[in-house]
Amino acid sequence: MFDLDGVLVDSEPVWEEVRRAFVAAHGGTWQPDTQSRLMGMSTAEWAAYLHSLGVQPAPDEIARGVVDQMVARYRDQVPLMPGAVETIRRLSGQVTLGLASSSPRTLIDVVLDAAELKEYFAATVSTEEVPRGKPAPDGYLAAARRMGVDPRDCAAVEDSSNGLRSAYAAGMRVIAVPHPRYPPAPDALALAWRVLPGLDALTAGLLS
Template sequence: MSSSVSALGTLLEEGPGLQAVLLDMDGTLVDTEGCWWQAEREVFAELGHSLREEWRQVVVGGPMARSAGFLIEATKADIGLEQVSRLLNARFVECVARMGQSVPLMPGAGRLLAELTTHGLPAALVSASHRHVVDHMLGSLGHANFACTVAGDELARTKPHPDPYLTAAEQLGVDPRRCAVLEDTATGVASAEAAGCRVVAVPSVAPIEPAPGRTIVRSLEEVDLAFLRSLRAVAH
């Protein structure tokens, strides 16, 4: 998709405008969901347990406490939540490091971030991953592309609660109802919708069901700034 200055100008004149774009990280902007699953399989294999493939859809997109807690309960592994969380985070970073200098971006992610930056529309990175993981990914995504970032271990409640997206909107000084959110999991979508944001779902590992006011696309290649602005016009 492509946008034009004239089209953007028309959309800006049609009611309340889009104030910011809030973006999930893993599976939405960076192709790392496979690394998380690999880390989970490796860590639990070393603990003597094999993970079932169907569990992947359960743990994808959630906060570390929920995902790791589910796997501990499902496997009956003799390990604490804090310890296994440290192991999973460390193994994930190792997996990403093996990719080389640049973590692969999801199709259309680089173009979309560049377009938001070019047009001066604030963007926030809102992730359930821990801060050190988010900071590592910013090396590939570009620090300058984001006005603020929110990590999962910085909040008392993370996705699917609305807190991450409400926090990002507050840090940007914008109305969450005038923010567009891009998410790849049902957990993230639930968080953004609970915050009152307009959601564009880009499913990665697991499908996301249609719902009123929710837009589902196949990839970020279908999303540009004009598209996001038009969603706000329709929503109001």
């Protein structure tokens, strides 16, 4: 199971830039811990949180405005993480792959289409499609159900604190590939079965 943001796509800097600008343009106040709190939230959750920072539009309008800007940025260029495409293609012939992302379905599809990776995943889940975002396990559990596998037989590749907690709560073996700009909290990183320096270190041999 793969996360998307921060694992396959170097999107967290883009999310931060877009949401910071949206907050500033609509009367809100970005807090020192805002970015770390947002990582892993579902669309409804982060839109409600931005509204609580004083952003004037309603949460559904906030979500539409931010996601529309993200789609425009991605259609211009998808910032793939080093080794992302090669890793997915290399592993696809050896293990079954799934994806559980906090991104909205629109962005998941834009990324996978642009990178020509959609065919490699047996199932993809957006936390828009489950009751709760990360750190709740809902997205990972839904992906496992769609794939017809036991979550305890899965390994999850994550980068963020909330993502690591989500996969662990789902009962999966957690592999951390920390983002250098947004490292996970020590207590979340301690949940990882393995900590890897990058996707190139993720092999079928390790997973077995």
